[in-house]
Amino acid sequence: MTELSSILRREMALKLLKSGFIPEQVVATEAALSCYGYDATRQQTEPLLALLPDNEKQLKTILKIAGEKSLKIFPRGAGSGMSGGSIPAEDGIIVSLTRMKQILEIDEDNMIATVEPGVITGELQEAVSRRGLFYPPDPASLAFSTIGGNVTENAGGPRAVKYGVTGNFVMGLEAYLVNGEKIKCGNKCIKSVSGYDLTSLLVGSEGTLAIISKILLKLLPAPETVKTSLLAFSSMTAAAQAVNAMFKQQINPSTIEFLDQHSINAVRPALPFTLPKAADTVLLVEIDGPEATVKTQAEKLNRLFQDEALLIIDAENETEREKLWQARRKLSPAIANIAPHKINEDIAVPLAAIPEIISRLESLSKEIDLPIVCFGHAGDGNIHVNVMLDKNDPSQAIRGHKAIDRIFTLTLELGGTLSGEHGIGNTKSAYFNKEWTPATIATMQALKKAFDPGNRLNPGKIFPLK
Amino acid sequence: MREQSPQPNRAFSARTQGHFRWAQISTLIRTFSCFFKPKITCKVLTHKIDIMTQSELAQELKKCVKCGACMAVCPIYRQTGREEMVARGKLNLIEIISRNQELPDAWIEAVDNCLLCCSCEENCSKGVKITEIIAAARIRQTAAQGLNPLKKGAFALLKNRILSIARFIKLGSLLQWLLWRRLPRHSGLIRRLPLPGTDEKTVIPILPRRNLDDILKKRKPDPDLPPVLFFPGCATRYLQPQMGLDLIYVLEKLGFNAVVPAEFKCCGMVTWGAGDAVSNLKLKASNLKVFAANAAIKTVVTGCASCGHALKEYDNLPPESEILDISEFLFRHREKLEKLLKGRQSRKKITYHDPCHLRKGQGITKEPRWLLKLIAGENFVEMSHPERCCGAGGTFGLTHKELSRKILKEKTDAADATGAEIVTSGCPGCILQLTEGAVVADSKWLTKHPLSLLAGLLRSRN
Ligand SMILES: Cc1cc2nc3c(=O)[nH]c(=O)nc-3n(C[C@H](O)[C@H](O)[C@H](O)COP(=O)(O)OP(=O)(O)OC[C@H]3O[C@@H](n4cnc5c(N)ncnc54)[C@H](O)[C@@H]3O)c2cc1C
Numbered sequence: 001m002t003e004l005s006s007i008l009r010r011e012m013a014l015k016l017l018k019s020g021f022i023p024e025q026v027v028a029t030e031a032a033l034s035c036y037g038y039d040a041t042r043q044q045t046e047p048l049l050a051l052l053p054d055n056e057k058q059l060k061t062i063l064k065i066a067g068e069k070s071l072k073i074f075p076r077g078a079g080s081g082m083s084g085g086s087i088p089a090e091d092g093i094i095v096s097l098t099r100m101k102q103i104l105e106i107d108e109d110n111m112i113a114t115v116e117p118g119v120i121t122g123e124l125q126e127a128v129s130r131r132g133l134f135y136p137p138d139p140a141s142l143a144f145s146t147i148g149g150n151v152t153e154n155a156g157g158p159r160a161v162k163y164g165v166t167g168n169f170v171m172g173l174e175a176y177l178v179n180g181e182k183i184k185c186g187n188k189c190i191k192s193v194s195g196y197d198l199t200s201l202l203v204g205s206e207g208t209l210a211i212i213s214k215i216l217l218k219l220l221p222a223p224e225t226v227k228t229s230l231l232a233f234s235s236m237t238a239a240a241q242a243v244n245a246m247f248k249q250q251i252n253p254s255t256i257e258f259l260d261q262h263s264i265n266a267v268r269p270a271l272p273f274t275l276p277k278a279a280d281t282v283l284l285v286e287i288d289g290p291e292a293t294v295k296t297q298a299e300k301l302n303r304l305f306q307d308e309a310l311l312i313i314d315a316e317n318e319t320e321r322e323k324l325w326q327a328r329r330k331l332s333p334a335i336a337n338i339a340p341h342k343i344n345e346d347i348a349v350p351l352a353a354i355p356e357i358i359s360r361l362e363s364l365s366k367e368i369d370l371p372i373v374c375f376g377h378a379g380d381g382n383i384h385v386n387v388m389l390d391k392n393d394p395s396q397a398i399r400g401h402k403a404i405d406r407i408f409t410l411t412l413e414l415g416g417t418l419s420g421e422h423g424i425g426n427t428k429s430a431y432f433n434k435e436w437t438p439a440t441i442a443t444m445q446a447l448k449k450a451f452d453p454g455n456r457l458n459p460g461k462i463f464p465l466k
Numbered sequence: 467m468r469e470q471s472p473q474p475n476r477a478f479s480a481r482t483q484g485h486f487r488w489a490q491i492s493t494l495i496r497t498f499s500c501f502f503k504p505k506i507t508c509k510v511l512t513h514k515i516d517i518m519t520q521s522e523l524a525q526e527l528k529k530c531v532k533c534g535a536c537m538a539v540c541p542i543y544r545q546t547g548r549e550e551m552v553a554r555g556k557l558n559l560i561e562i563i564s565r566n567q568e569l570p571d572a573w574i575e576a577v578d579n580c581l582l583c584c585s586c587e588e589n590c591s592k593g594v595k596i597t598e599i600i601a602a603a604r605i606r607q608t609a610a611q612g613l614n615p616l617k618k619g620a621f622a623l624l625k626n627r628i629l630s631i632a633r634f635i636k637l638g639s640l641l642q643w644l645l646w647r648r649l650p651r652h653s654g655l656i657r658r659l660p661l662p663g664t665d666e667k668t669v670i671p672i673l674p675r676r677n678l679d680d681i682l683k684k685r686k687p688d689p690d691l692p693p694v695l696f697f698p699g700c701a702t703r704y705l706q707p708q709m710g711l712d713l714i715y716v717l718e719k720l721g722f723n724a725v726v727p728a729e730f731k732c733c734g735m736v737t738w739g740a741g742d743a744v745s746n747l748k749l750k751a752s753n754l755k756v757f758a759a760n761a762a763i764k765t766v767v768t769g770c771a772s773c774g775h776a777l778k779e780y781d782n783l784p785p786e787s788e789i790l791d792i793s794e795f796l797f798r799h800r801e802k803l804e805k806l807l808k809g810r811q812s813r814k815k816i817t818y819h820d821p822c823h824l825r826k827g828q829g830i831t832k833e834p835r836w837l838l839k840l841i842a843g844e845n846f847v848e849m850s851h852p853e854r855c856c857g858a859g860g861t862f863g864l865t866h867k868e869l870s871r872k873i874l875k876e877k878t879d880a881a882d883a884t885g886a887e888i889v890t891s892g893c894p895g896c897i898l899q900l901t902e903g904a905v906v907a908d909s910k911w912l913t914k915h916p917l918s919l920l921a922g923l924l925r926s927r928n
């Protein structure tokens with residue numbers, strides 16, 4: 001920390017305290033600041049200052065004071081990001097939205113919730129479910145990530161196959177430009193064609209365009225019941241065909257998770273049920289809706305695959321359901337036993353390309369001589385690819401790095417995308433121009449410039465550094 | 467769905483496999499005392515059985531992958547939204563401040579702001595021994611700065627035979643009425659005059675004239691009954707002796723003779739939490755002697771969640787001896803108990819708060835609920851989030867009043883919403899905190915240990 005920045009830090013902190021911030025909202029000491037320089041990617045930096053506004057007014061004050069010094073701003077939710085979105089990659093201020101966490105309204109007549117960005121996703125789900133309503137997006141981090149972070153990363157989860165991702169539920173937003181001006185987009189209307197759809201633009205913008213201060217979210221009636229089944233198949237192709245058959249036969253699952261062979265082998269010992277030796281792919285399928293519909297659809301599922309599937313287990317109650325889910329929940333710790341480290345990417349491919357990418361990854365794994373474990377969302381083509389390695393072994397580290405490059409190339413060749421849900425952040429920005437043409441990127445950058453001409457809001461993210 | 471799902475009991479089982487041992491703490495003192503004023507006598511340091519070295523501590527810190535799952539459950543983070551206050555941030559601070567550096571304020575604040583409620587540990591898919599690390603950090607802090615004089619005095623009472631806690635409380639029981647008055651509805655006192663560290667809603671327990679040991683002097687136990695060792699714990703012994711009597715009565719009804727050695731000392735939990743490793747070791751050593759002297763009695767029961775949690779972590783208990791929370795013990799004898807109750811049930815609506823040291827410390831959730839269903843049948847109702855900490859956290863409620871009250875408020879709101887007349891919890895610390903909560907929120911419910919309700923039913927004639 002240079003002397004200049006420590007003077008600046010003190011000056012800023014004093015100004016904020018004078019304008020009504022309480023000490024616990026102003027983090028200004030070096031040690032404490034180190035806690036605002038990381039996220040789930042485990043990068044470690046330190047911002048100049050970390051500020052935790054309680055409301056819009058304070059947010060505006062921060063932007064004004066930071067603007068006077070042309071300081072850079074890095075928005076932060078819970079810091080659970082998997083692509084380094086909130087990392088203060090340059091000298092600047094972290095604005096942590098965790099204290100703006102009011103659920104402002106649950107409008108039951110219009111089925112819309114209005115929330116502040118720091119609301120924890122799981123808590124919103126709990127609050128609306130008490131009124132018989134349902135907010136479906138379910139990233140695995142829902143118990144601790146914020147809605148604001150979910151919106152800016154366009155987070156998704158297993159239920160995306162039926163309900164869509166966070167963006168599909170955002171009806172409108174209010175957000176602050178880095179110059180302190182507020183913009184409003186969207187509304188409570190289901191149909192709305194009035195100018196550019198800035199709401200959709202801000203969804204997935206990774207905190208680079210504006211700081212979101214209020215969010216309107218669509219709600220649904222809560223499904224009456226959920227039925228969970230586990231199906232094992234002898235090959236990825238058979239499983240993919242099964243997924244396709246489900247859709248064609250008008251079974252409408254709310255979740256179709258898959259585990260590849262390596263995942264199955266890793267998690268098998270931790271499971272409270274036995275999976276056949278020959279199982280190459282496991283599907284975890286959930287059907288939700290009215291009692292009667294769920295029953296007939298589940299029966300249909302059983303009929304349809306009684307010959308192809310090596311095994312079908314239906315959960316009859318909540319305990320059995322939880323048992324089946326262990327196949328997925330115990331997976332992360334289980335694969336940690338394969339190697340001390342993993343490089344984890346969340347590519348997505350068109351549905352039909354799943355068997356192809358899995359088989360190409362298998363060949364890649366042999367070629368680079370590192371295990372590659374895949375699991376994820378078979379219903380929407382989003383695959384978690386884990387290259388397992390020991391980073392302390394230089395040769396493995398190099399091979400791992402090479403593997404990631406190749407994985408992205410393969411993915412794009414098959415019409416896929418770099419990230420299904422975690423975003424680009426600063427960990428994937430180097431690959432960004434693999435996916436998009438120069439003209440496309442230039443258009444995106446022009447948009448960025450329109451929102452943030454000085455490049456002061458979350459710089460160093462999404463776009464490759466020159 | 468969740469990738470890093472909470473896995474109840476996993477962290478717990480790792481804990482009971484024996485880390486967290488007092489010997490490790492002794493090693494920690496050793497490691498830290500090399501770098502700070504070595505206030506610790508060498509005599510204590512000879513208690514080494516298992517060794518957690520500096521590098522093991524570093525290894526433990528490395529296990530954290532910064533996923534943030536601990537944010538979902540940390541009561542302090544929930545109220546403050548501050549990253550330094552959640553396990554991830556605390557571990558980060560503990561890791562980056564190297565051992566020969568001075569402790570920055572942020573470090574001290576973070577380490578201080580912890581209820582040692584184990585919520586994070588229960589939710590951590592990496593099994594990081596978070597509370598052990600925080601306790602180690604507190605030992606480091608105490609080694610560097612010394613202990614808060616009030617705590618130092620209090621812990622001296624726990625250890626000292628002449629100026630003992632028993633005598634101190636007896637004196638207090640005579641003087642308490644000058645400054646405090648009885649609560650109209652609850653068992654407890656509130657202040658008459660402004661006193662430092664209190665407000666008009668602070669509830670302290672009534673200090674009884676006669677403690678459990680005094681009362682038991684006149685007891686004539688039946689030596690023919692199979693014996694069970696009863697570890698009452700300080701709260702039961704000195705503050706709520708009736709609870710101890712209730713427990714002894716229930717054991718007798720079930721056909722057991724409760725043996726209550728007067729030589730038992732504090733379980734050590736509060737000294738551990740305060741980073742006073744020396745007192746902690748001494749207390750444990752005394753208790754281990756008592757356990758050894760009674761080694762023939764294999765079953766040890768306690769009605770205090772924190773004592774149970776602490777005792778289960780003791781090393782060197784006599785072979786085959788088994789520490790049980792009273793709810794676990796009763797569950798084992800459920801058939802007999804059901805017969806004894808002959809269908810008698812309370813007609814009051816009852817709810818239950820999971821003590822952290824029972825649920826997250828010992829993995830016990832099923833047995834207390836079985837007991838309450840036995841006591842109240844359909845009248846037992848769950849509150850929302852019974853697992854959330856009440857904010858007591860040993861002395862945390864006294865040292866961080868405002869924050870503790872905020873945490874408590876959510877608990878009392880949840881209790882209010884059930885419409886219950888009685889809020890139960892298997893921990894004297896939680897019960898006192900909940901009582902204060904009822905006073906602050908002006909709620910109508912009373913607070914009780916499930917065991918006292920059971921004893922009441924057993925005593926009642928049909
Ligand atoms: C164990 C684990 C499991 C996960 N599972 C999933 C999953 O299943 N699906 C999934 O999609 N993701 C998952 N993630 C990734 C992560 O949780 C999501 O990206 C989440 O949406 C991030 O939310 P956050 O509040 O932590 O945001 P942060 O990580 O703090 O920030 C994320 C980005 O949003 C920006 N930002 C945050 N708040 C605002 C705001 N109010 N205004 C403007 N910009 C803002 C930040 O600048 C940053 O670029 C997982 C992460 C972990 C650690």
Ligand code: SF4
Binds near residue numbers: 533591593594
């Ligand atoms: S302590 Fe555990 S839960 Fe918290 S961030 Fe570290 S690994 Fe995750």
Ligand code: SF4
Binds near residue numbers: 587
């Ligand atoms: S023990 Fe409790 S208070 Fe302490 S960090 Fe963990 S969850 Fe937070």
